[in-house]
Amino acid sequence: MRRSCVAAAFSLAFLLAGCASVHNLPANSPLTAATPAELEAAIATGSEDPAYLDDMLVALAFSGGGTRAAAFSFGVLTELDRIQVPRARGPAPLTERIDFISGVSGGSVTAAYFGVKKRAALADFRERFLHRDAEESLVTTMSAGTLARGLSGGMNVSNFPKWLDENLFDGARFGQLRADRRPRIWVNASDIYNRTPFVFGRTAFSLLCSDLDSYKIAEAVAASAAVPIVFAPIVIENYSDKCRAPLPAWAERARRDPNASPMLRSFAQGLERYRDGTVKYVKLLDGGLVDNFGLSGFTIARESSDTPYGPLTPEQAVKLRRVLFLVVDAGQAPAGNWVQTVEGPTGAELIMAAADTAVDAGERASFTAFERTNFDWQQDLIRWRCRLSAAERKRLGAATGWNCRDVKFFVSRVGFDQLGEARAAALDQVPTRFKLPREQVEMVIGAGQDAVRGNQVFRAFVNSL
Secondary structure: OHHHHHHHHHHHHHHHHOOOOOOOOOOOOEOOOOOHHHHHHHHOHHHHOOOOOOOEEEEEEEOOOHHHHHHHHHHHHHHHHHOEEOOOOOOEEHHHHOOEEEEEOHHHHHHHHHHHHHHHHHHHHHHHHHOOOOOOOOOOOOOHHHHHHHHHOOOEOOHHHHHHHHHHHOOOEHHHOOOOOOOEEEEEEEEOOOOEEEEOOHHHHHHOOEOOOOOEHHHHHHHHOOOEOOEOOEEEEOOHHHOOOOOOHHHHHHHHOOOOOHHHHHHHHHHHHHHOOOOOEEEEEEOHHHHOOOOHHHHHHHHOOOOOOOOOOHHHHHHOOEEEEEEEEOOOOOOOOHHHOOOOOOHHHHHHHHHHHHHHHHHHHHHHHHHHHHHHHHHHHHHHHHOOOHHHHHHHOOOOOOOOOOOEEEEEEEEHHHHOHHHHHHHHOOOOOOOOOHHHHHHHHHHHHHHHHOOHHHHHHHHHO
16 A cells, blocks of 8 residues: 555656756856956966965865764864964964865855854854754655655755855855955865866856856855755856856866866866856756765866976975865765665665765765875975975075975875774764754764864874974
């Protein structure tokens, strides 16, 4: 009887799905005025560089995972805030020296809020988001009607970005995330047509001839967290017919080079589709679909460079001594009892298992590529620095006693599995939702603090300062 009812519900849902299409309306605006020179400058790789970089570069990547991921990354930030690091004006919290934060899905909520409020975000993020029911505006119950909406494009339309905007971001727009101030924030979604990462930044928006500064941060975060079926894709309109921005030189090379890395080439081909108008409406879903660690932007920035030091400037590359890349992973271990029986997984379990398989495989591949890229970059930097003449070193600002080999990279991941078997098992039970009990939120925050505190690579970085 139950099986026939479910079948009838699915049949009805499919019939209803054919009646209407559920979609979000674009919320981005065209550029009001821009000269070709301004557009070319905006999309150049250098425009994404940190102009404020000194002898230390600190970058964090916050994974997806709903409020669980937001709480875990918040725990990491609160622990970093306790670490004092040296500077010319005296010691300062490590949170003031963070250069980049890349966020995906739940991790993008923490990243974006910290980007807007800086250290002040640590005082009220708990009450404004982590302890709130961010699902209160969402349709979360499954029925023939909601399933039909899901199959028509998504169960929820526009209500999540509106909730984020009204309850957390207070109307903040990307213009408030100034490029000359720490930290640079990358919010990552998935372009489901090009099957590539979509980073809310100058490069993509300039090729779309769209105004990034006026775009609401809440819209970008909602795109980063837009799980398929549950959410309709966030839509970005392409206005490339209004300005015809030039494709960056590195992208032109990569899209034509069959020997370029697959990640770089597919990304470049996606940018070309924006520029030539092939993609009139960019459809964005959860960033975890293509890169749940949000590392692709870093990897592409390095792979697109044609110099040993890129994407840094020569002056930055000479100053650099310490680099920390910390991947904050709130992912869960495999779960479900259907492996104990011949039957199963059921339809819903099958969908989740397939999605988790793709996400986990992508995570492993992106982290491996990221580690390899950084190892090669460190070696390239050292070789380039050691070949500089005395005159070049002086011109680029090398200090007295400068050591060309004194460039150390610290790349690591912090995750539940590093906290012991029993504790990891308890953390794995925390669901991927945007509504969690207060005690679970606090448990995950504490896990983030302990995970980074006990990380050997992070301790080695701090000791090296």
